[in-house]
Amino acid sequence: MAEGTDSEVMRFEGLTVVPTDQPPSRPAHLVDDFTPSVVDVGTHHLCPGCGEPIAIRSAVEAIEDLRQIASTIAVFGIGCYTAFSNNLDLEVLQALHGRAPSLATGVKRMRPDTLVLTVQGDGDMVNEGLQEVLHAAARAERITCIMLNNGVFGETGGHLTATTVLGQRTKNSIEGRTVAEHGYPILLSNLIAQLEGAAYVARGAVNSAGAVARTKKMLLRAFETQLAGRGFSFVEILTMCPTGWFIETTEAPAYLADNLGAVHATGVLKDLAR
Ligand SMILES: Cc1ncc(C[n+]2csc(CCOP(=O)(O)OP(=O)(O)O)c2C)c(N)n1
Ligand code: SF4
Numbered sequence: 001m002a003e004g005t006d007s008e009v010m011r012f013e014g015l016t017v018v019p020t021d022q023p024p025s026r027p028a029h030l031v032d033d034f035t036p037s038v039v040d041v042g043t044h045h046l047c048p049g050c051g052e053p054i055a056i057r058s059a060v061e062a063i064e065d066l067r068q069i070a071s072t073i074a075v076f077g078i079g080c081y082t083a084f085s086n087n088l089d090l091e092v093l094q095a096l097h098g099r100a101p102s103l104a105t106g107v108k109r110m111r112p113d114t115l116v117l118t119v120q121g122d123g124d125m126v127n128e129g130l131q132e133v134l135h136a137a138a139r140a141e142r143i144t145c146i147m148l149n150n151g152v153f154g155e156t157g158g159h160l161t162a163t164t165v166l167g168q169r170t171k172n173s174i175e176g177r178t179v180a181e182h183g184y185p186i187l188l189s190n191l192i193a194q195l196e197g198a199a200y201v202a203r204g205a206v207n208s209a210g211a212v213a214r215t216k217k218m219l220l221r222a223f224e225t226q227l228a229g230r231g232f233s234f235v236e237i238l239t240m241c242p243t244g245w246f247i248e249t250t251e252a253p254a255y256l257a258d259n260l261g262a263v264h265a266t267g268v269l270k271d272l273a274r
């Protein structure tokens with residue numbers, strides 16, 4: 001019987017029974033901390049319920065698992081996630097809007113022994129710099145590009161992007177995105193998977209514990225692809241943006257599944273090594 005819990009824990013037919021109709025005398029306590037040492041989760045400037053810190057932490061966990069922290073250089077685009085780079089004890093370069101894949105190309109060519117990744121949003125990557133990522137993929141650059149896709153320009157107030165799904169309300173599509181007014185969304189992972197230079201392409205999400213675990217596996221695989229020199233690797237991650245979606249924080253995971261996730265289907269789209 002655990003110390004300090006004598007009054008609460010009972011034995012019944014050989015089993016330990018913990019009553020749940022009253023608060024425990026001792027609060028839950030941390031038994032282990034799995035946070036990568038280079039991530040400072042103390043305070044950050046993103047909204048409660050934002051999916052971007054979870055996605056970035058998953059990437060850092062994967063880099064740590066591969067023992068590549070000291071030889072990693074990340075290139076960040078411009079969006080809400082940019083502020084989170086201040087919480088990382090990683091080498092981070094700041095690119096102009098949409099240009100991260102070109103900057104990452106230069107870094108990788110000059111420092112081929114480093115693990116080079118970009119972190120960009122859907123607005124940054126698909127609206128403002130689409131040609132950059134397509135050309136990097138076509139050139140089979142040995143870099144990993146990560147797109148955090150929340151279907152809005154989050155930082156500037158929740159406006160429509162090229163990945164916003166039909167019917168989605170945004171600040172400038174209040175009645176929902178329509179084909180007549182805004183055209184169809186671009187499914188970037190599907191587009192990149194068609195390019196010969198792309199060796200690994202996957203789309204994950206962070207709206208449930210299972211989705212986070214699957215996304216981390218994708219990130220691991222993408223980085224392994226780069227380290228093995230197989231070519232360009234790409235992971236798109238669907239992230240919650242309750243503020244830019246104008247919904248309650250608690251509704252965001254289900255909203256992601258019903259809206260973005262219903263169109264931008266998750267899964268591995270391409271793995272040349274398999
Ligand atoms: C050339 C240029 N255009 C517009 C902006 C304004 N701007 C800053 S962040 C941002 C939104 C980025 O959206 P996204 O990449 O989807 O990231 P999110 O904020 O959603 O995480 C925009 C439009 C800018 N900084 N520079
Ligand atoms: S506006 Fe959206 S993407 Fe930006 S920090 Fe808030 S929840 Fe995250």
Ligand SMILES: [Mg+2]
Pocket residue numbers: 079121122123148149150151152153154161
């Ligand atoms: Mg966005």
